[in-house]
Amino acid sequence: MTNTPKQLGLLGKRTDVLQLPDADIEYRPGFLEHAAAMALFEQLLAETDWRQETVQVYGKSHLTPRLSCWMGDAGLDYQYSNMTMSPTPWSELLQTLKARLESATGDKFNSVLINLYRDGADSNGWHSDDEPELGESPVIASVSLGAVRDFKLRRKNKSGESYSLALEHGSLLMMRGSTQRYWQHQIPKRAHAGPRINLTFRFVY
Ligand SMILES: O=C(O)CCC(=O)C(=O)O
Numbered sequence: 001m002t003n004t005p006k007q008l009g010l011l012g013k014r015t016d017v018l019q020l021p022d023a024d025i026e027y028r029p030g031f032l033e034h035a036a037a038m039a040l041f042e043q044l045l046a047e048t049d050w051r052q053e054t055v056q057v058y059g060k061s062h063l064t065p066r067l068s069c070w071m072g073d074a075g076l077d078y079q080y081s082n083m084t085m086s087p088t089p090w091s092e093l094l095q096t097l098k099a100r101l102e103s104a105t106g107d108k109f110n111s112v113l114i115n116l117y118r119d120g121a122d123s124n125g126w127h128s129d130d131e132p133e134l135g136e137s138p139v140i141a142s143v144s145l146g147a148v149r150d151f152k153l154r155r156k157n158k159s160g161e162s163y164s165l166a167l168e169h170g171s172l173l174m175m176r177g178s179t180q181r182y183w184q185h186q187i188p189k190r191a192h193a194g195p196r197i198n199l200t201f202r203f204v205y
């Protein structure tokens, strides 16, 4: 089944603003209607050119504990955890979702990193999306599909402040302003979790 723009129906009006210092984070559960989000998940799972990237950590090569695909406007190159990625051209499906996000948020995006967490053993370690190409105040729109996973936040300073949020199927998480400068985030492993797809729409300068 192919998603038409109409089938990518938006539902939720509820927005939770996380009250974290030096961060600007909003969570919108039910941003996508359940069935539309399910269809999007199935189509992305089947049609995405999934790859397992290699990263260098302290001079050693590691396979990332998830699959991913980088999609975006032609000519964009992007550094992510010491790897350079050239984007796959936009699919019609994700161009449609991008347009919906742009009208819902008022922001512009020219690329998306798609992650597949095959099961609860897949994860994403502590990081900030603070590469110079994302500008001073990166705006990141994160759409979650499939299994619920915990999104952990921790302050970069020594205050020990942290926060945990369950990212639900069909939800949208917006990160703006100084969030990446002062906070890190991660998706830890989780026992018995089913597959999950996450899309982080970004604007690369
Ligand atoms: O899977 C997620 O919700 C977060 C993904 C993420 O942080 C990233 O790709 O930079």
Ligand SMILES: [Fe+2]
Pocket: 127, 128, 129, 185
């Ligand atoms: Fe991230």
